[in-house]
Amino acid sequence: MADTNNTNIVTRFAPSPTGFLHVGGLRTALYSYLLAKKSGGRFILRIEDTDRARTVPGGVENILTSLSWAGVNPDEGVILRDGEASESGANGPYTQSHRLEIYKKYADELVAKGNAYYCFCTADRLAQVKEDRQANKLPPGYDGHCKNLSKEEVENKLKNGDNHVIRLAMPDDGVCTFHDLIRGEVSFKYSDVDDQVLLKSDGFPTYHLAVVVDDHHMQVSHVVRGEEWISSTPKHIYLYECLGWTPTLFAHLPLLLNSDRSKLSKRQGDVAVLDYKEKGYLPEALLNFVAFLGWNPGDEREMFTLDELVSEFSLEKVNKAGAVFNIEKLDWYNREYLKKLDDEKLLKYIDTFMPEVARNSVNYKNILPRLMHTLLERISKGSEIAETYTENISYFFEKEKIDEGMLVWKSLKDNPNALDITRGYIAEARAILEGMPVESWDDREAIKGALWPLTEKYGRGEVLWPLRVSLSCRDKSPDPFELCYILGREEVLNRI
RNA sequence: GGCCCUAUCGUCUAACGGUUAGGACGCCGGCUUUUCAAGCCGUUAAUCCGGGUUCGAUUCCCGGUAGGGUCACCA
16 A cells, blocks of 8 residues: 655665675664664565676575564565556565666666766776776776767767666766764765766666665665765765655664674674574574664663564664674573573474484483473573584483593592492482382472482582482583483483 | 774673763673582773863864775676
8 A cells, every 4th residue: 555654764675685694784674674663664675686797596585584584574565656566566575677677767867867978988998097097096986088978979889889888977066965864964075976887788777776766766765774885875865866856864874893893704704694593593682682783772671572672773872883793792692582482492492403313312302301401501502502412412312431430529539449439329329219209200309309318428529429420421511410300210220 | 095984891882061981791700519501799891092162071173093984887
């Protein structure tokens, strides 16, 4: 349904499928989503696939999957400004490569109006110009060579079928000042702005043309994008002016940074949203974390669901400075959200990260539900299960060799009969456990209660340490009561 | 190099002229304890520098410095 009410904010997320959606993109999408949703407006997804050479197979799929995993879902059935039917419908996002005639039409209009011109320069000449200008310490950029071509020359070259692009003719003087919703007033001299290509020789638009045309037609009110676009904004605003349209409002977000404060990149860790999914980060955790990179509610609350973010979010509270993507904090968030999972979900979660060896154990199905909470205390994400499996987990699923020297508690170390004495303790413990009613095995406290008199008789470390070691074959593990509970009667009696 | 943006603990940040500069993560320490982990408690730690404006600057202005972004027929 058409919405002509301007009080509602319309935003869009416009990634290009040239790789995988990364966490910075997710944050941009999230902020755009929050801004629109908070006002009761719409959030549009638009695929900017105007670079044929760099478009990656599966790129669109990856964007869609990532967004939907995170729960940042675009609206459907968007109506365009001029009333044409929504190409998006319920089936997918807008895609620029499907809208080529629209951009062409406006590029032609711009040429007709004298705001743009044909350029026939070859790549070689362009490279030469760039080199020369740099040698003269001028900023690299187009020198305007084709701007002054006569009508006849242009027509001849066109008739000739010469390769050409269409460039925007930037004014020689004047200043572009705009109010960035995050940074305040920003201005650029038009003379510092290059004559950008609008339509490439393959007939595809560049970002600059496509973004303006689409944002206008899709009734976008607020453009939320990364700071790297701020210096291109004058081109966009000028384009709006030439086309006789009202520019959108702009909000340029601070960048996400590596720990060395360079722009977040693949080299220093994972950046793809789905990498985080695979490592076992919960979408709620990633989203909550990423939301707080450059924004905060103004008080000391830190845990926010997507819905809570919608009601709390405001652009005024978005910071200006770049933010380091700090994995430790993400890990903390993830564990907090993991703790909130109910047993059924936690079981499923832990299960998906368990290695094959564990799965093949006959006791797997019995042990896992009892082990999961204990395990959760030791990990902050699923991928750590595999990393720490051999060291800290494998013994639950298969009995391993015990180093008998490890069996003796430190207080008995000097006693020549330490091992025999310790074996005696273990034997007594075993007898107690064997005589324990079957239902007590489901109750940690009952197990503890049964074993406790022994510790009072011989000492805690003297009894508990060897018991724990003989059950886990490790010098580090949960306490013996916990081990008994997790392993179950049969396995415990078997191991002791 | 030109242009633009930015600057509070190691990190994410609060303080929109007056606070012992607050919180969170991490680090470190303590408690608990049979080990490990978890949990609880606590400590450490910051206003980039220099000038203004002001009775008073983290906060406003100017200048440095540092970092980042951008200057493609890439987005």
